[in-house]
Amino acid sequence: xxxxxxxxxxxxxxxxxxxxxxxxxxxxxxxxxxxxxxxxxxxxxxxxxxxxxxxxxxxxxxxxxxxxxxxxxxxxxxxxxxxxxxxxxxxxxxxxxxxxxxxxxxxxxxxxxxxxxxxxxxxxxxxxxxxxxxxxxxxxxxxxxxxxxxxxxxxxxxxxxxxxxxxxxxxxxxxxxxxxxxxxxxxxxxxxxxxxxxxxxxxxxxxxxxxxxxxxxxxxxxxxxxxxxxxxxxxxxxxxxxxxxxxxxxxxxxxxxxxxxxxxxxxxxxxxxxxxxxxxxxxxxxxxxxxxxxxxxxxxxxxxxxxxxxxxxxxxxxxxxxxxxxxxxxxxxxxxxxxxxxxxxxxxxxxxxxxxxxxxxxxxxxxxxxxxxxxxxxxxxxxxxxxxxxxxxxxxxxxxxxxxxxxxxxxxxxxxxxxxxxxxxxxxxxxxxxxxxxxxxxxxxxxxxxxxxxxxxxxxxxxxxxxxxxxxxxxxxxxxxxxxxxxxxxxxxxxxxxxxxxxxxxxxxxxxxxxxxxxxxxxxxxxxxxxxxxxxxxx
Numbered sequence: 121x122x123x124x125x126x127x128x129x130x131x132x133x134x135x136x137x138x139x140x141x142x143x144x145x146x147x148x149x150x151x152x153x154x155x156x157x158x159x160x161x162x163x164x165x166x167x168x169x170x171x172x173x174x175x176x177x178x179x180x181x182x183x184x185x186x187x188x189x190x191x192x193x194x195x196x197x198x199x200x201x202x203x204x205x206x207x208x209x210x211x212x213x214x215x216x217x218x219x220x221x222x223x224x225x226x227x228x229x230x231x232x233x234x235x236x237x238x239x240x241x242x243x244x245x246x247x248x249x250x251x252x253x254x255x256x257x258x259x260x261x262x263x264x265x266x267x268x269x270x271x272x273x274x275x276x277x278x279x280x281x282x283x284x285x286x287x288x289x290x291x292x293x294x295x296x297x298x299x300x301x302x303x304x305x306x307x308x309x310x311x312x313x314x315x316x317x318x319x320x321x322x323x324x325x326x327x328x329x330x331x332x333x334x335x336x337x338x339x340x341x342x343x344x345x346x347x348x349x350x351x352x353x354x355x356x357x358x359x360x361x362x363x364x365x366x367x368x369x370x371x372x373x374x375x376x377x378x379x380x381x382x383x384x385x386x387x388x389x390x391x392x393x394x395x396x397x398x399x400x401x402x403x404x405x406x407x408x409x410x411x412x413x414x415x416x417x418x419x420x421x422x423x424x425x426x427x428x429x430x431x432x433x434x435x436x437x438x439x440x441x442x443x444x445x446x447x448x449x450x451x452x453x454x455x456x457x458x459x460x461x462x463x464x465x466x467x468x469x470x471x472x473x474x475x476x477x478x479x480x481x482x483x484x485x486x487x488x489x490x491x492x493x494x495x496x497x498x499x500x501x502x503x504x505x506x507x508x509x510x511x512x513x514x515x516x517x518x519x520x521x522x523x524x525x526x527x528x529x530x531x532x533x534x535x536x537x538x539x540x541x542x543x544x545x546x547x548x549x550x551x552x553x554x555x556x557x558x559x560x561x562x563x564x565x566x567x568x569x570x571x572x573x574x575x576x577x578x579x580x581x582x583x584x585x586x587x588x589x590x591x592x593x594x595x596x597x598x599x600x601x602x603x604x605x606x607x608x609x610x611x612x613x614x615x616x617x618x619x620x621x622x623x624x625x626x627x628x629x630x631x632x633x634x635x636x637x638x639x640x641x642x643x644x645x646x647x648x649x650x651x652x653x654x655x656x657x658x659x
Contacts, residue, residue: 193255194260195255195260196256198254198266199252199254204247204248204250205247205250206222206248207247209245210242210245211239211245215239216238216246218234218237218238219234220238220239220246221247221249223248223251231246370404371389373393373404374393379393389406389407390407390408391408392409400497422445422449423438425448426445426449434448436448521547521548522550523540525538525539525540527546530542530544538550540552541556542559543555543559601642605637605639608639609642610643610647612643
């Protein structure tokens with residue numbers, strides 16, 4: 121029997137509830153209704169609408185099942201983007217050395233790196249940014265549209281309306297132009313009626329959206345093929361037919377481990393894998409060659425122009441409207457050439473053209489120089505043009521202590537140093553050419569002294585042989601002994617003899633000295649027992 125899930129205070133209340141339900145089933149009691157007046161089915165448990173008894177709720181609710189009270193500490197505000205709080209007039213201590221703002225450092229500065237920073241020029245100090253911190257709740261952290269200004273969408277609508285207006289104006293001009301051609305042409309009345317269909321097709325072509333492209337030209341590129349030959353045996357994913365499979369892969373052109381680096385993630389090899397081979401026989405010279413040849417330079421200039429134009433306030437975007445960006449770039453080049461020619465004409469009109477009056481020597485006209493650049497048959501540079509190294513934002517070529525070279529520009533005898541003075545002591549003062557000459561003179565003197573010492577060691581020194589009183593030898597005739605030392609040595613020898621006879625008298629810490637003097641040797645001889653002496657037993 122299904123009953124409503126209600127918590128009761130006692131067994132008596134539970135019994136009364138069961139009797140009431142039995143009476144309702146028999147039709148003896150009215151049915152139970154909810155807040156809206158609808159009859160509650162007793163066979164469906166009312167789990168979600170029954171609050172626990174300890175809440176003392178007058179009617180069912182869901183307040184006990186979730187956190188329905190909002191925390192007043194949380195906020196729905198967002199960052200004030202681009203806001204400035206203070207504009208300083210001079211540089212302050214601890215500010216960014218590049219722009220002069222106090223809210224960041226020079227390493228995290230997003231402004232253009234200046235040639236001379238604001239710390240030294242004390243001009244064009246950037247204002248301080250407004251830095252805010254918010255405590256967001258669970259929903260605020262996951263709100264995608266938090267901080268979005270709905271008024272900015274009007275710009276999108278205005279841009280689309282301007283595009284539609286320009287399209288309608290263009291279509292109207294084309295129609296007027298066709299009507300004028302039809303009125304001015306005297307043979308237009310004699311034309312057959314078949315041309316009417318062609319005119320209708322032309323009108324339809326004018327109304328075609330410019331964003332629609334011919335998909336037939338991209339069919340080969342977008343061709344999708346299944347990868348069937350996999351380890352598991354099935355097809356996993358799809359690949360685009362981007363290259364001919366018979367071509368040799370980049371990483372197989374040169375199998376040397378020290379050759380050009382191949383990045384498998386981006387499938388790029390920037391350097392030339394075969395730099396020493398004949399350029400006329402190579403079909404691949406690295407990805408960098410593609411970036412500096414063909415139309416890549418023009419595309420870079422187009423991107424740069426669109427970015428600069430956007431920064432100056434023009435509504436242009438290379439990715440959103442590439443045709444518009446290209447058209448503006450072409451107009452910019454035409455205007456630039458006109459301005460350049462106008463400036464040239466004005467200068468020539470004011471100062472005259474000295475090039476047309478005098479004839480320069482043939483060497484200057486040809487523009488010869490001592491720089492040698494080698495080209496191949498196709499006009500590509502083989503050697504002679506050095507690769508430009510990008511300059512980092514960190515300080516380079518920073519010289520201290522009157523040095524003209526940095527530390528580490530000199531290497532000698534497994535030591536780094538300065539090339540300008542050939543010193544291997546870091547943070548030393550530069551001595552220049554005088555220091556180099558002094559170092560060379562000192563090295564020459566050291567070499568001369570070593571050579572003199574080696575020559576002296578090669579010559580044997582005649583020494584007079586002196587017979588020493590060592591163990592197992594006879595006492596020489598010219599031996600001179602010190603009486604006091606000899607007495608001490610004799611006493612020490614007696615103590616040693618006693619220790620040998622009685623081990624218990626030996627001390628715990630024994631000090632041993634292996635230096636034997638002439639007095640020690642004499643005392644040993646005097647106290648030694650000669651076994652071949654006939655009166656040794658009487659001593």
